[in-house]
Amino acid sequence: MQYKTKLYFLLVLLLPVLSHAIDKKKAKLIVPGRWREVARMLPDSTLQPFTDTLYIAFLPKDSFSFHHRKGFIYEGVYTINEDSVLDMGYGKYRVVSRKPALMVLSNQKGIYKFEVDKSDTSEVILIKKEDSARPVTNIDVMIGKWTVYKRVADGPRTVDQSENIRSVYITGPSTDGKQGYIYSGTDADNYPSWYIKELGGGQTLNCDGRNPRTLIVARCQDGEMILEEEGMKYFLKQPK
Numbered sequence: 001m002q003y004k005t006k007l008y009f010l011l012v013l014l015l016p017v018l019s020h021a022i023d024k025k026k027a028k029l030i031v032p033g034r035w036r037e038v039a040r041m042l043p044d045s046t047l048q049p050f051t052d053t054l055y056i057a058f059l060p061k062d063s064f065s066f067h068h069r070k071g072f073i074y075e076g077v078y079t080i081n082e083d084s085v086l087d088m089g090y091g092k093y094r095v096v097s098r099k100p101a102l103m104v105l106s107n108q109k110g111i112y113k114f115e116v117d118k119s120d121t122s123e124v125i126l127i128k129k130e131d132s133a134r135p136v137t138n139i140d141v142m143i144g145k146w147t148v149y150k151r152v153a154d155g156p157r158t159v160d161q162s163e164n165i166r167s168v169y170i171t172g173p174s175t176d177g178k179q180g181y182i183y184s185g186t187d188a189d190n191y192p193s194w195y196i197k198e199l200g201g202g203q204t205l206n207c208d209g210r211n212p213r214t215l216i217v218a219r220c221q222d223g224e225m226i227l228e229e230e231g232m233k234y235f236l237k238q239p240k
Helices: 001-024
Strands: 031-041 054-059 064-069 074-077 084-086 092-098 102-107 110-117 146-154 164-169 180-184 194-200 204-208 215-222 224-229 231-239
Touching: 054 110, 074 231, 164 224, 180 204
Parallel strands: 074 146
Antiparallel strands: 031 054, 031 110, 054 064, 064 074, 084 092, 092 102, 102 110, 146 164, 146 231, 164 180, 180 194, 194 204, 204 215, 215 224, 224 231
């Protein structure tokens, strides 16, 4: 009986510790809301002028969207760890402070202050119905630089920025056999992970480089392009 009593008290003492360990493993979330950048500083707190205001919206669960003024709208899934490091795939920030009306983020480049955004900041980007897409029979109609502004997956998946497409640069036929380049979220601007070999049958972009890759061109017209790959859709536009 005495042994059981000691065991009971030991479990009572351990419960708070176990509960804390379980809580730490739970995904941290940010209360949904829209934020507008109002001040930008260097790491030494020197104020910096800026015109590319950043807008961030935290959505239900762990989704987000953000864009710079007059820029593309990027969407995805974020994570935030116990050290308050916010990872949105496109960039990482440390959450220095977050109050009901003020949020402060920082990274190696600087410090960013945000206030609650009550304006209509986001421009609606419409994608026409895919059944109206014209056939893509020549890679020449795809020539140019394209930036991904939205990704849509057909189910939950782990975000791997080394595989996620960030941008595409189509050059067309060339003497070296490379007709374009594909950049991941971790690639430097001068070092793409893949190059495009050809636009093959079935509107497929056959690629090589870090590993073989095949993308389906679901749409390319009116300054918009949609690429598909194994349950993931990439929506791209050409910067103006």
